[in-house]
Amino acid sequence: MRITSMMMGNTLSRSLSDLRGRLTGVQTDLATGRRLHRPSDHPAAMVDSLRVRTALDRLDRYERNIGDAMGWLGTADSALAHLTSILQRAGELAVQGANGTMSDTARVSLAQEVDKLLEGAVELANTAYGESFIFAGHRGDAPPFSLAAGVVAYNGNNGTVLREIAPSTTMQVNVTGSDLVAQTDLFTILQDLADRLRSGDQTGISQISVADINTAQDALVSLRAGIGARHQQVELMEQNSRDVRINLESSREVIEGVDMERTIIEYQQLDAAYSTALAVGARILPPSLLDFLR
């Protein structure tokens, strides 16, 4: 094959520009620390990267929702704890009031304390978290329980408040007012106790109120147990989401990141090839027969 100087020049400039192109690519990878810049770089990795980014993006939402869920459940739990201690105090007052030696005046003052307990219980049942009353179902914008003339009315509804805490896993984070009074109506129980204390109905107190208060306490305990179980599940999900985040971050790194050692070696190889091509070109191109003719 005849080789002309133009062919040699073309070959050299082609291989130089090819090497330059590859060097630029490797340089970009190294400078950005990422090997994915456009879909055609690695189409399959690109799709994986989209998937992982979606999962990571949603994880943020799940983590925020988990925090929110914990807030709701924690608020409900402490409100219920306070309600339990109110019932406990009411139980003590009932036992005192059932005592036959107590004077009517003393009972009335007990009754007044029970009235205060009832007011406290209604206040607790109107506990708010953020801008919402948590025992109101969906009607979180208004206090769900109102006390008028010793009668407690529920103005909330049975709406469930849900938080998405993991892919297609939602958790109910509220306890509705109906749940609160479903098994035993603690407000009526307290009101009945106050009435009985005022009327001196010792039998009623010792036989009905004391037992009712116990049942109401049990009901609260089982409600709290339910909340505790949910709280535990949310905590588990929080840990789980932390693990998932670590996994996702590391697979994102694998998918999008640059393998530094390999890329640096590749860069050095290319750099060496480029310098060699330049040096060889500088030696091969100039000489021609002209240099040797006199």
Next chain:
Amino acid sequence: MTSMWSGLEIARRSLLANQQAIDLTGRNVANANTRGYSRQAPSNTALPPHNVPLGPGTGQIGDGVGDVQVLRYRDEFLDRQYRQKLADYGAAETYVRVFDQIEQVWNEQGTAGLQTYLLRFQDALKGLANRPAQPDARVQVIEAARALVSRAQDMYWSMHDLRQNLDTTLAFKAQEINNIASEIALLNKQIVAQQAAGAQPNDLMDKRDLLLDQLARSAGATWTLQPDGKVNVYLNSQALVMDVAVSKIAIDRSSGLTSLTWANSNTPVSFRGGDMTALLDARDNALPNEYMAHLETLMGTLTREFNSLHASGYYPPGPLQPPGTNTGEAFFSVSYLDPPANTRADITSLAVLIEPGKVSAAANPDASQLDGGVAQQLANSLDGKFVTHPLTGLQNVSIMQFHAAVVGSLGVQAQRYFSEAAAFELQMQQADNMRQSVSGVSLDEEMTKLIEFQRSYTAAARMATTVDEMLEVLISRMGVVGR
């Protein structure tokens, strides 16, 4: 016997021939780096011998060198190979430029892409589901929806502009093809005329070959060489140049997009290989039927499902609003390109016109403060498996999955064109090297020849001197015997 003068004549012819050869060498050296130049070399033949009828040595005696013929080094077979590769490369290279831009439109790396906006929209809806009554949550949903729509419109207009640019290039290149065809027809005429006059129109042929290269690259043109030296040029077997006549391409841009027809028969021009093939395919197929249509399908499915779900929800009624009239209104204002199926949205007219207060988050008519049932369903609808896309063969995939599939297949397609272009470029350069190996000027070779011709010239001059000396002897020394 031959006369003494014939020796001088031989020397004269030799001097002339070598001088011409040196001129040719000079021309080759001058054009060593000229694109499309084919090296030329003298082809010398000895003059036909003449018979010597009498005396000893009867037979034929040679008569020196004949008229110098100039040879043009060119291999038609290599030209064909090179132009074939050039047509392949032209198409692949145009695809590379087109897909480079489509990739930028659909790219998710570096900048926020469509998926980012879809996710933000979904997240805003989930935020609304958590706090359905909060005005800021409602505003965020609207803003995220507007951002999504405007991103989709940006993508659409980028692809639309790309398509318009391709169309302009198409018209421009068609005009260029017409011009080149006219030039080739003119060259055909000149070449035949020169040949008839006995001249060798090598430079005209070089010029014509360069034009044929250009046509191969831009339009995948093929050609046949006629016995009289003319070439006929064809575009996908349709004659573009016949002898000295050109069949023009009519370029009509009146309907918005360029239409190319043969001016004489009014039938559409088709191309096989070359830039034009890729330009036409990208303009008429890859953009409108694939990547623009994908976007239309994506937004069409999203808005259709979203609006119908949104209509099933309730927004908080105003104080004077009659009960039951607070059902969801259209969230996206959208028109569809394919009613009644309504799978493809008209991206250009897509808009979010709803007011924040009328975002339907609630599943119950009283739309109380914590009722975000529909907002959550709306968020989930972006993961609903609604998309069925006959073109890609995808069935019942979610909007996000469809988007990922589009980006993935775009990557595969672009990668194919990129590696194809690289392969064709290499093949084209190899074919060009083969051609250069025949037609290219080698300076070493020219210098060697220069020495040869110079030496021959010197030798011929010496020959003339020798004959002259012989004549000198004959003229001034003979006949003086016994003087």
